[in-house]
Amino acid sequence: MLNFEFKNPTKIVFGKGEIEKISKEIPTGAKVLMLYGGGSIKSNGVYDQVINALKGFEVLEFAGIPANPEYEVLMQALKVIKEEKITFMLAVGGGSVIDGVKFLSAAALYKGDHPWDILAKSIRTEAGLPFGSVLTLPATGSEMNSGSVITRAETQEKLAMGGPGLFPVFSILDPEVVKSIPKRQLVNGVTDAFTHVLEQYMTYPAGAHLQDRFSESIMQTLIEVGPKVIANPADYEAAANFMWSCTMALNGLIQKGVPTDWAVHAMGHELTALFGIDHARTLAIIAPSHYRYNFEAKKEKLAQYGKRVWGINEGTIEEVATAAIAKTEAFFHSMEIKTTLAEYTDDYPGTAEKISARFTERGWLGLGEHKTLSPSDVQKIVEMSY
Amino acid sequence: MLNFEFKNPTKIVFGKGEIEKISKEIPTGAKVLMLYGGGSIKSNGVYDQVINALKGFEVLEFAGIPANPEYEVLMQALKVIKEEKITFMLAVGGGSVIDGVKFLSAAALYKGDHPWDILAKSIRTEAGLPFGSVLTLPATGSEMNSGSVITRAETQEKLAMGGPGLFPVFSILDPEVVKSIPKRQLVNGVTDAFTHVLEQYMTYPAGAHLQDRFSESIMQTLIEVGPKVIANPADYEAAANFMWSCTMALNGLIQKGVPTDWAVHAMGHELTALFGIDHARTLAIIAPSHYRYNFEAKKEKLAQYGKRVWGINEGTIEEVATAAIAKTEAFFHSMEIKTTLAEYTDDYPGTAEKISARFTERGWLGLGEHKTLSPSDVQKIVEMSY
Incomplete structure (x- = not known):
């Protein structure tokens, strides 16, 4: 066996009906940006469940994070995060949305001029803007790891990033979402x-x-x-x-x-x-x-x-x-x-x-x-x- | 499958020669109490490795935590922690030493008059005095969980305690210690x-x-x-x-x-x-x-x-x-x-x-x-x- 270090601080909240527990996991007084992809969470009821569970928080939304999260779209979300002084992000979606939010977590606190460098120069993120996730599509494992893969259409590139600052604070896994997945x-x-x-x-x-x-x-x-x-x-x-x-x-x-x-x-x-x-x-x-x-x-x-x-x-x-x-x-x-x-x-x-x-x-x-x-x-x- | 919550924030540092990494895991400026059991860590070389790795920290020692960690002995250690204003504990031993240190972690911040109540009244510890461990005897799993079992000879009792505040901050697992275990x-x-x-x-x-x-x-x-x-x-x-x-x-x-x-x-x-x-x-x-x-x-x-x-x-x-x-x-x-x-x-x-x-x-x-x-x-x- 090789030597190793292991630390995974993400809190998993797993099971039927657990989405309603979100509010217990987000810091009191947080200004929340809820990010998601296309409209599927609106048709399957997850959107409503999350919005109900977030009562009491100031919540902004950013919709439209595509599969293979696209750099240009994420840069628009980054603008919102900075202008609105967001303190906590909530990814509601599958691996693409969560990966996109990880990029934003890193980019929000990144000191350099070009956030793309985080990917191009493999810069590890030691501390990011905190975020949680509500998983709607089991596949990538992004809900309990600190890695992310981002795509840039302009240059036809798809690159990985990561670091200990990019674990979700929590992830809610309700297997009932599976029934509406194509x-x-x-x-x-x-x-x-x-x-x-x-x-x-x-x-x-x-x-x-x-x-x-x-x-x-x-x-x-x-x-x-x-x-x-x-x-x-x-x-x-x-x-x-x-x-x-x-x-x-x-x-x-x-x-x-x-x-x-x-x-x-x-x-x-x-x-x-x-x-x-x-x-x-x-x-x-x-x-x-x-x-x-x-x-x-x-x-x-x-x-x-x-x-x-x-x-x-x-x-x-x-x-x-x-x-x-x-x-x-x-x-x-x-x-x-x-x-x-x-x-x-x-x-x-x-x-x-x-x-x-x-x-x-x-x-x-x-x-x-x-x-x-x-x-x-x-x-x-x-x-x-x- | 039943609903569940899972969070385990302990950092594991695993492998040959890893004991020397202790100092990277303890907060700078910490006043450390190193706790251990009998003399086995002195004969197997672990004591020397730990002491060497702790250079640069102010370190006090408390030896003699027995198998089935004994309440009366732990109360003596608690006195040292309070009098010396210890800010970090390092358990060097097996499950008994680590369990004992968990009790101390809880008791050091416990507001009540009788620390035994933590056990007798099953009081969960939400936040404890931080501690790490160097595991010398694989068995109990105490190095990566938040539970502990304490014995009180006086009343022939053996009771369990726990809570999210009692995960070790880190645990160092060097399998080379196994060769000297009876x-x-x-x-x-x-x-x-x-x-x-x-x-x-x-x-x-x-x-x-x-x-x-x-x-x-x-x-x-x-x-x-x-x-x-x-x-x-x-x-x-x-x-x-x-x-x-x-x-x-x-x-x-x-x-x-x-x-x-x-x-x-x-x-x-x-x-x-x-x-x-x-x-x-x-x-x-x-x-x-x-x-x-x-x-x-x-x-x-x-x-x-x-x-x-x-x-x-x-x-x-x-x-x-x-x-x-x-x-x-x-x-x-x-x-x-x-x-x-x-x-x-x-x-x-x-x-x-x-x-x-x-x-x-x-x-x-x-x-x-x-x-x-x-x-x-x-x-x-x-x-x-x-």
Whole structure:
């Protein structure tokens, strides 16, 4: 097991009807900016629940944070925060809204002239403007971590940021919101969370037996409840397990003491930036090729995963590992997720070269758990994903 | 899944050589009281490492906190804290020292005249004097939770306390300390942590699939690494997994969203108070009888545990559940833990009546996950444990 530090101060308030507890979690006298995305929270009742729960606070609203939170839109919200002297933000939405609010949390207290530098120069945020969240779309885990990914349409970029100042003060997770989530987004959520676990698990054995088993637990649970929640989002038990699995998949716990990969995300983000493909689907496109390309380096963990998660008990390490990749792909297919780039866009020729060139430009010269994947490896992996 | 709230703000610093980082975690200018137990930290080198790491701080010491931290001794430490205007405490030891420091954290800021009331009247501590810990004995999980158990020899009582103000600010977990732990205490640690998981898991199915799998993960890991660490405490990988499993067994995570039992602890504490039997061993004495006595209420979870943790794949629910209890007992025996009261004391006759009477006196009229176990049930369970 590798040395690690772990601290996650976010308070989770989980369960049916818990949205009404928001007011207990926000500091008395706070001037609140409530941020959300499109109108879905107005049609599913969450907007009304939140507004009711915020009685007694001065509340402003900022609507229209898009999926893959867009820098230019966030800069408008930043203006509101500064002009109105907001003291607390409440993100009501999924990972995009929460990620956007994290950027705002950092930018509101950032001393430099160009908030984009927080992303471009990887500036860690030690203290941000405090915020909470009401999660309406389980997937990214953003509700209980300190990371964020922001998109800039102007330059077709999608970059990550983070720091200990960016944990939500609280997050309210009411699984009843799941029943009004469209199927496409539920499928994305299961796929996203599942791939988050893979990125932290599918490396090489590092003697972290408990972390391995926790990762396997999350994947087993997603395999068990994912199809149920997609078939019937009103199944509260399935929804609750789906929601908590998504949070636990990326709240820092399972990555402690183990090597992590994240190359699938690095490549996937480029596919979203270039083609606007849903984040989760980009992961499903890249992951199988990534594991096939890096088979030798990952085969022990692939085999452990095949055995424990998929119950493949017969065969050599190589055979079980190979079957495990096929099982993963079949799981994505079973949720009607397509796993080749050509199924999403006709413009795919040249994508591998383009992504590889971008990685070279940014100096991303060593990806993966061994920091050895070069831009030319990236080119080959993306090509395998066509 | 039941509704829940979860917040655990303790920072964990885990791994080889991490003790030297203490000074980064303690507020600058703090006046520190370092508290520890007997002399073991002097012989195993931890004392020197801590003292070196505390250079630059004003440090006082309080030695001699006994196993099952004793109220009278703690009251002496409280006097030092008040007279010397201590602003930060550092617990260096196992669960007893950390639990003792938690009592002091609460008592130092307690406004009432009789600090014993914090225990006797179950007063929750919302804010305590801040403290950190350097864990030298994995077992209780006290390093990452807000609970504590204090003993009062005068009245042969052992009572629990807690509250959100009692999380350590940080805990340093260096698995290298494990190599100098005597075998008896390693065995106790494995047994204690394993039983902690059982208390939060062995109830009835509540649809919390992820929490169930996390609990099973911890038990599987303890079964895997426990015997290894007992055979060779210098096995770093085993020690690290043992240490992290003990922490995760009682840091709040696996109990969220599920019913919990804790009747085994309630009865076990009495055996320690009456006979001075090691805490972990009292749990091993009570647990099998408790599960046999409450077989009907617990058989589904017993069978799930038998199947997933012990790999018992054949048989009816009742048969697998019965075999699972036997496997648990055999696991304790394999570590040379005796599981009947008569193996520890000749004075056992009358114990069941005595414990039952104490529960009646304290008004503990409904124990267990269904709050239905009466003092007469307790009497029968303790009798079955003779």
